[in-house]
Amino acid sequence: xxxxxxxxxxxxxINSMAQDSAAISHTGTIPYRKNSVTGTISAGFIDWHRQxxxxxxxxxxxxxxxxxxxxxxxxxxxxxxxxxxxxxxYDAFVYNYSQLYSGYGGPVKRYxxxxxxxxxxxxxxxxxxxxxxxxxxxxxxxGVGFYLNNIRHSxxxxxxxxxxxxxxxxxxxxxxxxxxxxxxxxxxxxxxVGYDQQSIFSVGMSIRSFSRKETKQ
Numbered sequence: 001x002x003x004x005x006x007x008x009x010x011x012x013x014i015n016s017m018a019q020d021s022a023a024i025s026h027t028g029t030i031p032y033r034k035n036s037v038t039g040t041i042s043a044g045f046i047d048w049h050r051q052x053x054x055x056x057x058x059x060x061x062x063x064x065x066x067x068x069x070x071x072x073x074x075x076x077x078x079x080x081x082x083x084x085x086x087x088x089x090y091d092a093f094v095y096n097y098s099q100l101y102s103g104y105g106g107p108v109k110r111y112x113x114x115x116x117x118x119x120x121x122x123x124x125x126x127x128x129x130x131x132x133x134x135x136x137x138x139x140x141x142x143g144v145g146f147y148l149n150n151i152r153h154s155x156x157x158x159x160x161x162x163x164x165x166x167x168x169x170x171x172x173x174x175x176x177x178x179x180x181x182x183x184x185x186x187x188x189x190x191x192x193v194g195y196d197q198q199s200i201f202s203v204g205m206s207i208r209s210f211s212r213k214e215t216k217q
Contacts, residue, residue, distance in 0.1 A: 031139040031182065032128040034077045035211045040085075040190050042204025044069035048197050049091060049118065058100050059157050060109065066093020066116075069199050073124070081128045087145070087174075089120040089198055097157060112162065115154035120198065122147035124174055137182045145174040147196060172197040180206055 050064050075085035095114040100107055124145030133140045151168040178192025186208055193201040 031130040031137065032077065032081075032083070032141070032180075033210070034080055036077045036208045037210075038073075038075040038077075038083075038206050038208035040071070040073040040075065040204060040206040042071045042073075042190055042192075042202040044071060044089070044091075044199025044202040046200035047091065047093075048199065049116065050093060053095055055097055055157050056159055058160050060098040060100060062096040062098060062111075064093055064095055069202075071202055071204070075126065081131065083126045083128065083141075085124045085126065085143075085145075087120075087122050087124050087147070089147070089196075090118070091120075091198060092117045099157070099162070112155055112157075114156055114162075117152045118149055118198075120147045120149045120172075122174065139180040139182065139188070141178060141180075143174060143176045143178065143192065143194075147172045147174055147198075 045068060047069055050066075053061060053064060055061055069089060069091040071087065071089050073085045073087045075083050077083045093116055095116055096111070097114070098109040098111050100109060102108070122145055124143045126141045126143045129140040129142065130138070149168075149170050149172060151170070153166040153168075154164070156163045156166040174194075174196040176192040176194030176196065178190065178194075180188040180190050182188040188206045188208075189203075190206045191201065191203045
């Protein structure tokens with residue numbers, strides 16, 4: 001699913017670049033602008049949940065397998081420097097571990113796999129710094145928001161046993177800085193870094209559209 005989304009965004013981005021090439025040669029690209037709608041997909045790296053794979057006594061940690069965390073955002077420019085985004089994240093991987101038992105011939109290992117899944121959704125407010133940090137085609141920003149998380153473990157290690165299908169719900173703050181670099185007025189590369197208790201940084205791409213009023217400007 002993640003691969004299909006990246007392919008789709010890449011196709012739309014290439015199409016957008018082709019359509020806007022003439023406009024760029026005359027006017028250059030445009031940084032953040034009010035009343036625009038921007039869709040972003042990105043992959044997260046240095047995953048907090050994978051790093052925080054701790055086990056109680058009686059268990060032995062093995063490898064973690066899976067794919068990168070996936071983010072999606074839909075953002076609307078509500079003011080000259082402020083935008084609001086509805087954001088979602090999906091992370092799924094496998095904690096591999098062993099449970100240790102005492103047998104007649106010595107310690108016995110039983111291999112187990114905890115299929116971890118977290119779906120997150122929230123709201124983020126962005127303050128765009130383009131009027132203070134003036135770099136051509138660059139849209140730097142600070143983001144502050146809040147995520148609600150739905151977490152599922154298929155076999156969570158607890159005390160001296162395991163719990164089948166553990167569900168948890170919590171909330172986490174979002175505080176990150178980042179930037180978009182506009183290759184065309186509609187297509188940009190995206191990156192951010194900070195804290196959301198999911199990944200330390202993410203990279204991806206964005207595609208935006210303008211209202212009729214803004215397109216005429």
